[in-house]
Amino acid sequence: MFQPLPLFVGLRYTRARRRNHFISFISLISMLGIMLGIVALIVVLSVMNGFHKEIQERILGMASHATLSAPDAGIADWQSVVERVQQYPDVVGAAPYVELESMLMNAGRTHAALLRGIVPAREDAVSDLRRDMVVGSVDDLTAESFNIVLGAELAAVLGVGVGDKVTVVTPQLNATPVGVMPRLKAFEVVGLFEVGMSDYDRGAGFMHMADAALLMRLGEAAEGIRLKLTDMFDAPLVSREVAYALNAEAEREGAESAVAYRVTDWTQVHRNFFAALRTEKRMMTIILFLIVAVAAFNIVSTLVMVVTDKRADIAVLRTLGASPGRVMGIFMVQGTTIGVAGTLLGVVGGVLLGWNVEPIVAGIERAFGVHFLDPSIYYISALPSDVRAGDVLRVGGGAFLMSVLATLYPAWRAARTDPAEALRYE
Structure with missing residues (x-):
């Protein structure tokens, strides 16, 4: 079956066991970081949506x-x-x-x-x-x-x-x-x-x-x-x-x-209150997206080390006629694969946890005899959650986009590799 060269080689590099186990470790950390960041972001946004919905219903239950x-x-x-x-x-x-x-x-x-x-x-x-x-x-x-x-x-x-x-x-x-x-x-x-x-x-x-x-x-x-x-x-x-x-x-x-x-x-009546809630959610989204950004840009470190490790392979491909664009595509595929895997795992985990956060928190409270939201202090004694498809799509799409952007510089460096210089000491 026909496969474009960048996709074929990029996926092969992703599956291959590397001589440098540290690179594999950094790749795994990058994937897990993206996954955990997305899970945290989806769960926090879902809980905030639940709180806002609960407060909104209580206000509009009395107001008109x-x-x-x-x-x-x-x-x-x-x-x-x-x-x-x-x-x-x-x-x-x-x-x-x-x-x-x-x-x-x-x-x-x-x-x-x-x-x-x-x-x-x-x-x-x-x-x-x-x-x-x-x-x-x-x-x-x-x-x-x-x-x-x-x-x-x-x-x-x-x-x-x-x-x-x-x-x-x-x-x-x-x-x-x-x-x-x-x-x-x-x-x-x-x-x-x-x-x-x-x-x-x-x-x-x-x-x-x-x-x-x-x-x-x-x-x-x-x-x-x-x-x-x-x-x-x-x-x-x-x-x-x-x-x-x-x-x-x-x-x-x-x-x-x-x-x-x-x-x-x-x-109009509750303009300032609901504007404050929207601002709070927007700022929390930006702060938590930094977690995803840090994990996504770990891909830069991973690919820089991979490019250094694969200089001889890059030189051979260039000698056989591969264009700089194709070489760049190989490493973009490899880095994007890490980002896609972390994004998919994070979205699935975040949605499942967001749907079940209330019973999970209730189970933790029963198991350890604690109460996170004391009903004598807070009016809401349980964690409400409202998972919204729009939030999930924005989080997943943002994480994927950052993963792709993180591959550009290392891939560009790989495309600029001089075959003669790379093979001189091989």
């Missing part, structure tokens, strides 16, 4: 994909707006809300909190609050009952539990005979939730929207509409299309009191 709001006047006919919004194919669910920043007090303890008024029957369409309840039920939030559901950490800070009273202090002011006073209202705690994010567990609470609207003096209006979309990554585009359509519809109807909707989405 997008929000249409009218903070100045509120949305009086929010029922009809919700029905119109739900007709869009990209909108999975919609629910009204009223938000207010407040101070909660109990027995001399105070803590700031963001309270959200919701309609429990509609809230399931846009959030996972019902799933995150640890005590009580969101169905206990009824209109004019002045019941409240608090984050578990917030309740602990205030020293309250289910059945206790907590005073809500809002920034809105009341004029009284003794002067201007902040608005106060006592609420009964009917439930606790736990998301696993301190921002919510320690700083958020829920009440019925009618009670929140009463505190904000919105009457029966909602402050805005929260949206859940089929694809959260389309939130910037879809939410603006919905807002534009609603505003255009109001203009066509010629309503004098038409509501001007302001739109926000999760990429």
Whole structure:
């Protein structure tokens, strides 16, 4: 069967037992280094993907994909707006809300909190609050009952539990005979939730929207509409299309009191946080790629020594008519073979380890009686892993490219070997 000369000789050099065992040792170290670097990179990226996915799900389980709001006047006919919004194919669910920043007090303890008024029957369409309840039920939030559901950490800070009273202090002011006073209202705690994010567990609470609207003096209006979309990554585009359509519809109807909707989405609200996660992943990728780079450039040392060891062979090939390009190809094939073998072994090992990192870590914890992620400190007590094909392809492709680049200089040196000079002392 026909084989090009560079491929045939290069593979033969790779398989042959060398007189210099040190060269074989360096080749093996280069291959293992590439393999271990790729395994480490794939596993670390998979665990980071798992953490980011877990955090993202927890945040978006409480926040919404997008929000249409009218903070100045509120949305009086929010029922009809919700029905119109739900007709869009990209909108999975919609629910009204009223938000207010407040101070909660109990027995001399105070803590700031963001309270959200919701309609429990509609809230399931846009959030996972019902799933995150640890005590009580969101169905206990009824209109004019002045019941409240608090984050578990917030309740602990205030020293309250289910059945206790907590005073809500809002920034809105009341004029009284003794002067201007902040608005106060006592609420009964009917439930606790736990998301696993301190921002919510320690700083958020829920009440019925009618009670929140009463505190904000919105009457029966909602402050805005929260949206859940089929694809959260389309939130910037879809939410603006919905807002534009609603505003255009109001203009066509010629309503004098038409509501001007302001739109926000999760990429704006949590922009800095998710940008920090992306930057962290990018920097970790660069740092770990240095491991692969060091191993790949060990190929340079290997091939330089091989070229020195094979000077006589190179001279014979040149004498028989082999061109410098073919000689260069021989050593590029040899070095690339080392890189390909290390890359394939690393990709296979990294993917298998990434798929099974959670049970492996759990087994190590059981065997040695340790816990790497203490649940009392970290909200995530297990190592989540999300192996993504794009990351695997980029890592494997980058390692292969570095392996090829590492062969260029030694192969070029081999191609420049002078046959007469190499054979002079043979």
